[in-house]
Amino acid sequence: MTLKDAGNKWQLRLAAVLIFLLGAAAGALAPRAYRAWFGRHRPQLERVFSELRLNAEQEAQGRRILSETREEVRALRRESEPREREIRERADERLRQVLTPEQLETFQRLMPERRGGGRRGGRQ
DSSP, X not given: OOHHHHHHXXXXXXXXXXXXXXXXXXXXXXXXXXXXXXXXTHHHHHHHHHHHTOOHHHHHHHHHHHHHHHHHHHHHHHHHHHHHHHHHHXXXXXXXXXXXXXXXXXXXXXXXXXXXXXXXXXXX
């Protein structure tokens, strides 16, 4: 075995250990990230249901109602999105006529929801 082969083996082992550690870290953080992305309102909903002291049937019906409502609101957003985009594009065109290029750039940076990066833009 040459010195080069020994170095390659250590690099390979080090890479394997790093990959393992990164995978373990990702696995440990995944539940928290999932809750942050998809379960934003769960703690609030759980607290409300707890304070209402719902029986099992009421809780099941309440969850079903809220789930159906959430789907209806999502459908409404999907339907209104093209019209909303059209209105925003018209506003952008009007702003281009009023603002300097530097001001327009600053405005767009300060208004991320106009490009889908704000509170509503991230929801589907």
